Amino acid sequence: MQETMQEIVRWLEQITGFPVDTKQIILIGLTPLFLGAFFVEWRVMLKRGQDKYFKGQLMPILTNMNLGAAYQAFELVVHALLFMYAMHWVYDHRFFDVPVNAWTIVPLFILLELCYYVFHRTSHRVRWFWCAHVVHHSGEHMTLSTAMRQSMLYSLTGYWLFFTPLMLLGVTPEMTLAMYAVNLAYQFFVHTESVRKLPRWVEYVFVTPSHHRVHHARNPQYIDKNYGGVLIIFDRWFGTFAEEVEPVEYGIVRQVRSNNIITLNLHEFIDMMKDVMRPGPLWQRLRHIWAPPEWERPGTEKVAGPEKG
Template sequence: MNDLIVWMEATFGAHIEWKQVVLIGMTPLFLVGFAIEWQIMRKRGARQQFYWKDILTNLTLGSSYQLFELAAHVIFVGAAVFWFWDQRFFTIPVNGWTLLPIFLGVEFCYYWFHRCSHRVRWFWTAHVVHHSGEHMNMTTAMRQSMLYSITGWWLFFMPLVLLGVHPAVVFILYACNLVYQFFIHTESVGKLHPVLEYLFDTPSNHRAHHGRNDCYIDRNYGCADHLRPSVRHLRGRTGNRGLRHQASGLQPQSADPQLPRIPCDVARRGAAGKRDATLETPVGTAGT
C-alpha cells in the first residue's frame, strides 16, 4: 500500500481524495450489486422497496455528493488534513502487524462520527439526508448530503493522522468501510448466523438503524463491526423507514429544518447543540 500511495502522489499530487477515488472506482460493482438485488426481490415478488423516483433521487444525491466532496477536498479539506499530518507525533508504518489495528482505529473514529451525526444537530444537518428515504435498497447507501465536508466529517479521523497514520491509509480504509456499507442497505438478505449478527453490522442490523420505531431510536452506530451491538435483544418488524416526521423523500436537501434551529440550541441552557429526542430523529426497527 505504501508503494501505491507514493506512486499515486508522485503522479497526481499529494492532495488526492482517496475516499472518493475508491468509491468512484467501485461504482460499477455497486450497480451490479443493485441489479442482482433487484432480480432477487423481483423473483420473490417483493419489489415494493424499489420506487424508481426514489432510486433516481438516491443516484442524483450520490453523484452530487461525490462531486462536492472532490471539490471541497481540492479547496480546503486536503490542505487541512495535511496540516494535521505535518503535526503528527509519530510515523506509523503500514504492514501486516499494523493494518488491522489501524482498521479498528478507523472504525472507532467512524463510530464517533456516526454517533455525533445522530446526536448533535450540526452534524445531523448532513446525515438527515441519508435517513430521509422511505425505501431500503442498495441505492439508499448513495443518498448522501453535500454538507458533509462543511460540517466536518473528516475531523473525526484526524486523531489517527496525528498519531502518525498517513491520511491516504486512513481514508482508503474508511472507503473500504463505506463500500461494505453499500451492500448492507438491502432487504434481500435476512438474519445471518447469531455470531455474525453479534459481531458485525449486518443487513438486519442496519435495517434496524434505518427504521422509525421509538424503542430503536439511534441504534447501531458501527460501520463494519458492532462496537455497541445495542439491538441484539430486540425483535419484531415494521418495515417503516425514514424520519419520525417525514418530509418528502424526493426533496431531502430542501426539507431539512435543522440549520435554523442551531442558534436555539446554543441559546438553550445545557443544550450544547444536542438535538431534542422529539424532533426528526431517525429510529430503527428490529433486526430482521
C-alpha cells in the same frame, strides 16, 4: 501498501494539480460494482415477489443516485480546495510515524471503525452533524440504492475531524481516507432486505443487513441504534445495540417528502438556523446547534411546518 498508495496519489495529483480525496477516488472506482449489485438485488427481489421498493419506485431510486453523484462530486472539489490541506496540517503535527502494512492494518482498521462509531453516533445526537446525516435517513425505502443517498454537507460539517486520531498517530490522510473508503464500501452491501439473517457468529461480530435495517428505522425502540460501520461490537459494548424483531418502518420521525436534492440537502440546516434565530437568550438559541435534533427550548413551540426529522 502505504508506499503504493502514495505513488498513486502523487500520480493523480500531478494530473489534477490538486490534492485528491482517496476516499472518493476509490468509491467512484467501485461504482460499477455497486450498480451491478443493485441490479442483482432487484432481480432477486423480483423473483421472490418482494419487489415493493422497486416496482413503480423509479423516482426514489433516481433520487438516491442523484444524491450519491452530487456527494461524490462535491467532496472531490471541497477536499481538493480545502480539507486535504487541513488534514495534512493535522498530519504534520503527528506524534508518531505508523506504517500501514500486514502487521498494522487490522488494528488500524479497528481504530478507524471506533472513530466511525463515534462520528456516526454524534451525527445522530448533535444537530449540527445531523443536518448532513439526515439526508441518508430520510429515504423510506431500503434497497442498495439507499446507500448512495448521501449529503453534500458532510465535509462542511466536519466529518473528517473524527478521523484525525489516526493522522495524529502517523497514518497519512490519504491512507486514512482509503481505509474509510473500504469501510463505506462494506456498508453499501448492508442496505438491503434481500438478506434476512446471517450465521450467529457473523451477526455477533459484524454489521449485517438485519442490524442496519434497525438503524434506518423510525420505530421508537429502534431509533439511534446500531451505529457500527463494519463491526457491531462497539454497539454491544456501549449499549446502542438492538436486535431486529418487529418489521421496520423506514424514514425519519418527521418526514420530509421531496425528491429535490437541494431541498433534501438543506432542509434540516435551514430549520436549525430558524430555531437559532427565534427570540430568546443567546445561549439557549445557540444550543440548537449542539443539542440533539429533537431538543426544543423550554417554553417555546416550533412554528408548524412539514413533518421532518
